[in-house]
Amino acid sequence: MYKYVGAEEIRETTAHLPPGSRILSTNDIDDWIRETKQQVDASGLIAATFVVDCEGYLIIADRHSEHIACAGGKRVLSAGEIFFQKFKNDLEIAEITNQSTGFCPEPESWQHVANALNLIKIPYPSSFNVEFIFRRCFACSQINIVKDNIFICSVCKVKLPQKWNFDR
Ligand SMILES: [Zn+2]
Known part of the structure; x- marks a missing residue:
């Protein structure tokens, strides 16, 4: 489990923000994309901040969110950046990394990410695309x-x- 190790002022200034959205299905991702009006980036992907909470679920938030805010101030099993690719009727995870200077998770936290993604039943890479x-x-x-x-x-x-x- 990882506790927040980033700057205290970031923790304080984000403490009032709502946590990210818990994702249990690809429908939840579709809803999140629609409700938060996400746009594809130059590579055609939708980027988001993610954590895996202590119960093992994927939590996502807008890519400009701090990981500590996404986590609702709590400890996490992993954290990083996630990139969704949307097809006509399908969604998959094109890329995922453990880039989070708020939690500094180890590459070995991948196992928790894989477990969380298995619950969602979405295609995903076989490991972090970039291991920080x-x-x-x-x-x-x-x-x-x-x-x-x-x-x-x-x-x-x-x-x-x-x-x-x-x-x-
Ligand atoms: Zn030094």
Whole structure:
């Protein structure tokens, strides 16, 4: 389970917002797209913020939403960005990532995502399309996204640990 590790002011300024929508079926996604007037992006996809709540359900919100707001301030099993593709009568998940600097979930949280998506019965990728690796710098507290396997803090240049190092 992941607790929020992002900026406290984001938690405070989003605390009054309603949580995201719990998704139990593709109909729920269609309803959400219609009710929130989602538009396709340049790639023809509909992007959203998602979390998997502690009961194992997918929760989605507008892509500009903070993950902590989507989660209703609660802990999550995973978090990231999800991209839906709409066909005439079908919906599928074209892409999904664990990009959330609010929760910094590990790539291994995929299993919870897959379980949540199995409940919805929607086609989805076999893993995160992009796996983000998050580490907090011990020296300056900066949350880093590790790229190209280079474990160095982008701010103060000290070494980052090989192991995931946020509080649960
Ligand atoms: Zn640092």
